[in-house]
Amino acid sequence: MTSKGARLAPHRTATNLVTLGAALAGVALWAAPAVAQANKAEVIHWWTSGGESAAVKVFAEQFAKAGGTWVDTAIAGGANARTAAINRTVGGTPPTMMQFNTGKQFDELVENDLLNDVDAIATEQKWKDKIPGPILAATTRNGKMFAVPVNIHGQNWLFYNTEVLKKVGAEEPKTWDDLIPILDKIKAAGLIPLAFSGQKTWERNLFNAVLIGQGGPELWQAVYGKKDPAAVKSAAFKNVAETYAKLRGYVDPGAPGRNWNDASALVIQGKAGFQVNGDWAKGEFIAAGQTAGKEYGCTILSKAGGGYVMGGDVFAFPKTKDPNQLKTQIMLAKLMLEPETQIAFNTKKGSIPVRTDVDVSSMDICAQKGAKMAADKAQQAPAMELLTPPSVTGAVEDVISSFWNTPAQSTDQFADKFAAALKQI
Amino acid sequence: MRAIRPRLASRFAALLGLAPALAILVVVYVGCTAWTIWISMTSSRMLPSSNFVGLRQYEALFANERWQVSVGNLAVFGVLFMLVSIALGFLLAVAIDQRVRGENLLRSIFLYPFSMSFIVTGLVWQWLLNPTFGIEKMGRDLGFAAFRFDWIVRQDMVIYTLVFAAVWHAAGLVMAIMLAGLRGIDEDIWKAARIDGLPPWRVYLSVVIPMLGASFATASVLLATSVVRLYDLSVAMTNGGPGVASEVPAKFVMDHLFERGNLGLATAAATSMLITVAAVVGPWLYWQSRRTGRAHA
Numbered sequence: 044m045t046s047k048g049a050r051l052a053p054h055r056t057a058t059n060l061v062t063l064g065a066a067l068a069g070v071a072l073w074a075a076p077a078v079a080q081a082n083k084a085e086v087i088h089w090w091t092s093g094g095e096s097a098a099v100k101v102f103a104e105q106f107a108k109a110g111g112t113w114v115d116t117a118i119a120g121g122a123n124a125r126t127a128a129i130n131r132t133v134g135g136t137p138p139t140m141m142q143f144n145t146g147k148q149f150d151e152l153v154e155n156d157l158l159n160d161v162d163a164i165a166t167e168q169k170w171k172d173k174i175p176g177p178i179l180a181a182t183t184r185n186g187k188m189f190a191v192p193v194n195i196h197g198q199n200w201l202f203y204n205t206e207v208l209k210k211v212g213a214e215e216p217k218t219w220d221d222l223i224p225i226l227d228k229i230k231a232a233g234l235i236p237l238a239f240s241g242q243k244t245w246e247r248n249l250f251n252a253v254l255i256g257q258g259g260p261e262l263w264q265a266v267y268g269k270k271d272p273a274a275v276k277s278a279a280f281k282n283v284a285e286t287y288a289k290l291r292g293y294v295d296p297g298a299p300g301r302n303w304n305d306a307s308a309l310v311i312q313g314k315a316g317f318q319v320n321g322d323w324a325k326g327e328f329i330a331a332g333q334t335a336g337k338e339y340g341c342t343i344l345s346k347a348g349g350g351y352v353m354g355g356d357v358f359a360f361p362k363t364k365d366p367n368q369l370k371t372q373i374m375l376a377k378l379m380l381e382p383e384t385q386i387a388f389n390t391k392k393g394s395i396p397v398r399t400d401v402d403v404s405s406m407d408i409c410a411q412k413g414a415k416m417a418a419d420k421a422q423q424a425p426a427m428e429l430l431t432p433p434s435v436t437g438a439v440e441d442v443i444s445s446f447w448n449t450p451a452q453s454t455d456q457f458a459d460k461f462a463a464a465l466k467q468i
Numbered sequence: 469m470r471a472i473r474p475r476l477a478s479r480f481a482a483l484l485g486l487a488p489a490l491a492i493l494v495v496v497y498v499g500c501t502a503w504t505i506w507i508s509m510t511s512s513r514m515l516p517s518s519n520f521v522g523l524r525q526y527e528a529l530f531a532n533e534r535w536q537v538s539v540g541n542l543a544v545f546g547v548l549f550m551l552v553s554i555a556l557g558f559l560l561a562v563a564i565d566q567r568v569r570g571e572n573l574l575r576s577i578f579l580y581p582f583s584m585s586f587i588v589t590g591l592v593w594q595w596l597l598n599p600t601f602g603i604e605k606m607g608r609d610l611g612f613a614a615f616r617f618d619w620i621v622r623q624d625m626v627i628y629t630l631v632f633a634a635v636w637h638a639a640g641l642v643m644a645i646m647l648a649g650l651r652g653i654d655e656d657i658w659k660a661a662r663i664d665g666l667p668p669w670r671v672y673l674s675v676v677i678p679m680l681g682a683s684f685a686t687a688s689v690l691l692a693t694s695v696v697r698l699y700d701l702s703v704a705m706t707n708g709g710p711g712v713a714s715e716v717p718a719k720f721v722m723d724h725l726f727e728r729g730n731l732g733l734a735t736a737a738a739t740s741m742l743i744t745v746a747a748v749v750g751p752w753l754y755w756q757s758r759r760t761g762r763a764h765a
Contacts, residue, residue, distance in 0.1 A: 122727040133515065148729070151514045241621075242707055297600030299621040299710040434513055437728035441534045441712055448623055448711030460533070467528070 082111040084371050086358075087131075088142035089124035091117050094326040098391035102375075105384050109374060132157050137361030139368055140375055145181050145192055145355040146428035152359065153184045159360045159369070160187040161376050170380060173398040175353065175417050177425035182357055190357035191376045193385075194394035197413045198321040198352040198426055199252035200341050202307070202328070207234060207316040208340075218346045219256050219286050222317070226293045229316040237290060238306040238315035241299035243444040245306075245320075247436075250443045251352060251427055252319045252344070253287045254280075259347025260424050267430040272462040284446070284454040291450060299448075310339065321354075325393040325409060334407070341409040343416065351416035354426030355394060431465075438464040501742065508736040514729035525736035535737060538715045541627050545716070546695040548631045549638070554687055556635060557642020562672060564643070565650045575647070579640040586637065590704025593633040594620065623713035626706055630714055634701060638694065642687045649683030650676070696745060717741050 084106065090099045096117065103113040116138060118124035125148060128141035132152065143149045152158050165171060165188045171179060174192060182190040201222070203215070211228040226236035239245070255263050258279050265274035274280060295315075298306075307327040309315035318324065328339050335341060343351060358379065360372040378384060385396040386405065395403065395410050399418040403411055416422040428436055442464045446457045508526070511519045529535050560578055564571055581589065596602045597620040607615035619625035653676060661671045677684075699718035702708055708715040717737060724734035 126726050129514070148514075151729075155515060241710060243709070295600065296618060296621060297598060300594065300598075300706055432513065433728045434724075434730035434733070437723070437730070438532075444709070445533065445711040448709070448713065 082367070082371050082374070083114060084111055084139040084375055085114040085116055086140045086142075086375075087116045087118060087124055087128040087138045089118055089121045090142075091119045092326075093330075094391060094393065098388050101384060101388040101391060102379055105378050105381070106375065109378060111371065111374065132361045137363065139363075139371055140358045140360055143190065143357050143359055144428055145178060145190075145353075145357050146426065146430075147181075147432045148428070149190060149357075149359050150184070150432065152361075153189050157362055158189050159362055159372060160189050161191055161360065161373075162187040164373050164376050168377065168380065170398070173400045175397075175399060175423050176420065177353055177423050177429060178355065178397060181425060181429040190359040191379055192355055192357045192397045193379050194355045194389050194392055195353050195397055195413070195417050196321050196323060196355045196394045196426075197343070197416070198248060198354050199255055199343060199350070200320060200322055200324070200409070201252075201344055202310055202318045202320060202324060203316055203340050203342075204310050204313050205338060205340055206313050211316075215340055215342050216344060217342075219253060219344050220346070222344060223286075223289060226290075226316070230293060234313075235295045235309060235315035236293035236317065238309040238318040239294040239298040240301040240303040240306040241294070241448075242301070242303075243440050245303055246444045246447045247427075247440045248321070249290065249319050250283075250287050250447070253290075254283050255350035255352055255424055256344040257283045257286050257346055259345075260350050261347070263350065263424055266465075267427050268425075270431075270435075270465040272465070275462040275465070276458050280458060281454050284457055287447070288450070288454070291447065322395075322409060322413060323393045325407070329393075336408040341412070343412075349422045350424050351413065351422045352424050352426050353417060354428060355397065435465060435467050438467060504735045504742075505739050507731055508739045510732055512731035512735075514731070516731060521732075525732045526740070529733060529736045529740065532733075534712045534715055535717070535720055537712050538717045538720050541630075541714065541716055542695065542698065544627055545631055545634070545698065546692075548628070549634050549695060550688065550691050552631065552635045553638045553642050553691055554684065556639040557687065558646050560639065560643040561646035561650055564647060575644070578643050581637045581639075582641045584637070586634075586700040587704045589633050589637045590701045593629065593636070594705045597629055620706065621710055623710050626710065626714045630698075630701060630705060633705060634694075634698075637701075638691060641690070645683050645687050645690075646680065649680040653679060696741070 086099075086102075088099060090096055099115070099117075103115060106113045116127075118127050121144065125141075125143065128138060129152070131137055132141070137157075149158065170188070175195070178192050178195060179188075182188050182192055201216070207229060208215070208225070211225065211232050213225040213228060216222040216225055229236040239249070254266065258266075262274060262277070262279050262283070265271045266280065303320055303324065304327050306315075306318050307320065307324045308331075310318045311328060311331045311333060322341075325335065325341075328335070333339050358375070360376070363369055363372070379388075380398060382396075382398065382401045385398060385401050386403070389396050389410070390406055395406070395414045395417060399414070403414040406414070427439075431439070439461065442457070442460045446452050446460075507516055509520060509522060510517055511521045511524075564574055564578075568574065584592075597617070599605065599616075599618040599621060602617075604615060604617045607617065620629045657675060658671070661675065697718055698716045699722060702714055702716045702719050706714040708719055718741070721734050721737045721741070724730040724737065728734075
């Protein structure tokens with residue numbers, strides 16, 4: 044390329060700068076026809092870990108089978124990937140398809156008319172009857188679907204080591220109130236009762252698991268959906284905060300700053316009894332050669348009967364004038380929601396299919412439990428990020444984190460700060 | 469005329485040569501700073517918007533507990549880090565200046581931490597300070613069952629662990645600067661002091677330190693810049709935790725700019741940092757220019 048560029052430059056003024064400029068021009072000439080190539084899809088996503096990249100490969104292979112060329116732009120870290128994708132979209136050179144978490148992350152792109160909707164293909168494929176309500180709502184703006192959800196991650200699973208439970212003579216708990224005495228027994232046995240990763244995200248996730256488990260879906264909706272200050276100052280919320288505060292006594296001193304997978308490892312090795320985490324933690328158990336229902340178990344704690352906190356991932360399609368790209372986008376959307384693709388992808392990802400009409404009997408017992416709850420209207424609860432924009436989620440996260448780490452803070456102070464964080468400019 | 473023309477031409481050439489740098493300065497630095505200040509007065513979230521809200525982002529910022537903690541942390545960190553690094557670096561330099569054996573080796577060892585990034589420094593100290601497998605565990609394994617060194621997981625102490633790590637990182641650099649200064653001091657001064665019968669500590673305190681003014685200034689400026697941009701150490705070592713106890717302003721800006729999609733609040737925080745730095749540097753520059761002005765007059 045450099046030689047080609049250099050040849051274009053007049054000999055006499057061929058200084059270094061001119062050569063460089065010509066070389067760049069050469070790159071541009073060479074790159075231009077590639078973009079126009081049919082069925083070429085550049086995909087920005089952040090699935091870089093072992094299990095994740097195996098999962099995204101399922102999409103790439105299906106796309107290749109259908110005659111497309113998958114250009115994989117994996118960027119480590121969700122925020123980095125989203126920033127890159129958004130910058131390119133605003134700057135006018137968007138990828139074909141980009142990943143977001145199910146929720147409000149792409150709100151402003153829709154408001155600024157930067158995304159293509161997928162309503163036509165959704166109607167044609169009858170997706171709207173098959174996708175659980177909260178997930179469908181999270182991809183719909185002004186009555187149109189603007190993103191394709193590809194999975195459902197349950198965020199409030201309680202994982203446990205069956206050996207440890209047997210050792211202390213305990214059964215699988217059903218509610219948070221059941222759990223506390225078991226935690227005491229494990230503590231007495233000299234083990235870590237609750238494997239915890241003391242980072243803001245997981246402090247928030249644990250709180251949310253308590254909020255839905257103790258408070259039920261109604262309080263959940265009132266707090267995160269309606270952002271009702273009265274709900275935050277209610278007795279039910281106070282009870283949630285007290286239960287959450289009790290859990291401080293069951294984590295080990297090494298918890299602050301720990302990564303979630305290191306916390307999972309404690310449960311896998313039998314050093315700890317329980318961990319609250321999303322179903323992505325299954326990947327760690329599987330990698331350690333353990334099987335759901337044998338070495339480890341999973342359950343959702345719920346007092347009020349119901350509450351499967353559902354989040355996940357979606358792909359959105361930036362506006363494009365290129366008819367080829369438009370065709371490719373529709374092709375991708377359709378392909379990702381084919382039943383076989385859904386099973387293959389979600390088995391690797393640890394999540395469950397986003398369509399409730401897919402047969403999940405080939406998946407593990409946790410996934411089957413999850414799929415049953417996801418299909419049950421009484422159990423469906425939208426994840427926090429489906430209800431609040433990232434700025435509010437972050438502000439609430441700071442409040443929860445400082446409450447968890449400051450035992451001196453009263454539940455009333457906590458509720459006041461919580462209510463203030465829900466209100467933002 | 470003939471004499472002037474080449475000079476004009478050369479001045480034109482010089483201006484032409486400087487033009488790209490000038491353009492970058494104006495567009496990138498001044499332009500982006502102005503843009504940042506403008507965005508901080510809008511209600512921008514993930515994408516910039518032009519919905520003017522006055523100083524409401526600043527109100528929200530200064531009411532934000534995490535920002536208050538961040539600013540407090542920066543003050544504590546800045547003062548302790550600079551004082552301890554300079555004191556320790558100076559003492560190391562003095563010790564090495566005693567013509568010790570193995571000077572080259574010692575100098576390399578002390579300077580070595582500076583060759584590492586803050587990310588690596590942060591990770592190393594995170595492991596050392598972790599109570600379940602770091603220094604605390606080592607102490608207990610040696611038989612001291614009551615040994616406690618868990619500052620990194622305590623909200624009230626965690627900021628000092630950041631100071632530890634940063635001092636470990638920077639003291640060697642200060643030593644190198646000071647050592648260069650010490651080597652520049654005339655042998656005759658030492659001889660004169662010996663004849664006068666002054667003890668060495670007195671010479672250092674009353675003669676050498678005043679003569680090392682430039683070295684101290686260089687070290688201070690270098691350290692001060694790493695205080696303001698303190699970000700990666702906090703990310704790698706504690707990620708701002710436990711809770712928000714080791715958050716710093718630059719991390720507040722970065723988190724709100726990207727992860728949290730809150731351009732308005734992030735730019736308000738960035739602008740506040742800029743104003744603070746300007747408030748410190750401005751008077752100093754003014755004082756400097758007055759001083760050189762007087763010297764010329």
